[in-house]
Amino acid sequence: MGDAAYLLQKSPRSDALLEKLPVGIKGFVLREDVEARGLNETSRFDAIDYEDFVSLCVTYDKVQSW
Structure with a gap:
């Protein structure tokens, strides 16, 4: 939600954060x-x-929302 949508932009930082998500975790964006x-x-x-x-x-x- 909100500025967390910027995680959609491909970058080394967002890639590193997303790699830490456990396998099978589904993400949603408004x-x-x-x-x-x-x-x-x-x-x-x-x-x-x-x-x-x-x-x-x-x-x-x-529910987790940031």
Whole structure:
């Protein structure tokens, strides 16, 4: 969420951070945040809207958002 969308930009720093994620962890990014920052969507994360975000939040017991 928010400026965390900048992680979509390919760089040595973002690559190093993403390499630390355990295998099988799925990431999501709010499409509105991508568009607001002029970024391109990437296959690293699934771009979702707010309705999808709410659905994810009520589906899982633990939610991490930065």
